[in-house]
Amino acid sequence: MQVPLAIGLVLAGSACGGGTPRSHAPLVLREVPITELRSVGDFAGITDSTARSQALFGEASRVLLHPRCINCHPAGDVPHQGMQLQLHDPPVVRGADNRGVAGMQCASCHQDRNQPMTRVPGAPNWHLAPIEMAWVGRSAGAICDQLKDPKRNGGKTLAQIVEHSAHDELVAWGWQPGADREPAPGTQQQFGALVAAWVETGAACPDNPQESR
Numbered sequence: 001m002q003v004p005l006a007i008g009l010v011l012a013g014s015a016c017g018g019g020t021p022r023s024h025a026p027l028v029l030r031e032v033p034i035t036e037l038r039s040v041g042d043f044a045g046i047t048d049s050t051a052r053s054q055a056l057f058g059e060a061s062r063v064l065l066h067p068r069c070i071n072c073h074p075a076g077d078v079p080h081q082g083m084q085l086q087l088h089d090p091p092v093v094r095g096a097d098n099r100g101v102a103g104m105q106c107a108s109c110h111q112d113r114n115q116p117m118t119r120v121p122g123a124p125n126w127h128l129a130p131i132e133m134a135w136v137g138r139s140a141g142a143i144c145d146q147l148k149d150p151k152r153n154g155g156k157t158l159a160q161i162v163e164h165s166a167h168d169e170l171v172a173w174g175w176q177p178g179a180d181r182e183p184a185p186g187t188q189q190q191f192g193a194l195v196a197a198w199v200e201t202g203a204a205c206p207d208n209p210q211e212s213r
């Protein structure tokens with residue numbers, strides 16, 4: 001049986017710059033099944049802290065870009081669903097408070113837990129991420145910039161982003177999605193640790209040629 005593998009990240013050894021001599025050999029990260037995350041320790045071999053930070057975010061972005069997450073972080077007014085990011089069926093819109101409109105409130109269908117009989121996913125306070133937190137169609141680098149920008153992250157400090165990633169209940173749902181939905185890779189605990197390590201290494205963002213700001 002073939003196990004699909006997460007893209008083996010190949011990182012160029014940081015060749016430029018003066019100071020301490022560094023290996024020029026590319027560092028190849030351990031391959032992991034697509035359902036798993038690399039742990040923080042897998043990145044210890046990257047001596048340059050900016051490069052390590054970027055690589056840690058790259059790993060965390062395997063969660064951020066997973067359909068379980070971006071379906072609720074759409075770039076428009078309609079949630080997505082499924083693995084192919086189809087528009088939400090039945091048709092619903094975010095409304096002024098990201099909780100739907102009268103007669104079609106998110107909470108009229110989505111409860112505080114998954115409903116096995118009807119397939120309706122649920123978690124406490126189910127509602128859409130505000131439009132400034134739109135991730136669909138964006139690169140990991142662009143999402144990284146957004147996460148650091150208080151105007152686009154709900155006014156959060158980096159410490160609050162770490163806390164949200166590690167403990168928020170809507171984030172947690174990504175690993176308990178119910179029905180036959182594919183969970184986000186790894187565990188929320190691992191994801192929280194990657195985000196924390198990204199912040200500790202300076203919260204550097206992956207290069208983002210198209211949308212750099």
Ligand code: HEC
Pocket residue numbers: 067068069071072079080081082083088089090092093094098099100101104105106107108109110118119120121126127128181
């Ligand atoms: C009329 C009932 C109804 C309303 C109202 C509703 N939903 Fe849903 N929603 C569903 C059902 C049913 C599914 C599951 C579809 C399936 O997987 O078969 C779903 C799935 C989803 C998913 C997809 C999960 C995934 O990753 O596949 C998201 C995200 C979502 N809804 C968000 C919302 C938001 C946000 C609102 C309010 C703006 C909302 N929904 C309003 C019934 C509803």
Ligand code: HEC
Pocket residue numbers: 063064068069070072073126127128129130133146147152153154156161164165170171172173174175184
């Ligand atoms: C049911 C909808 C929903 C799902 C599913 C969801 N989110 Fe969110 N997300 C939100 C809402 C709403 C906010 C805004 C909350 C706030 O500001 O306190 C948010 C905010 C965030 C933030 C904070 C700041 C920012 O800039 O966006 C992060 C980080 C985040 N989500 C990560 C995730 C991850 C990772 C997953 C998947 C494992 C996920 N979310 C799944 C609705 C969702």
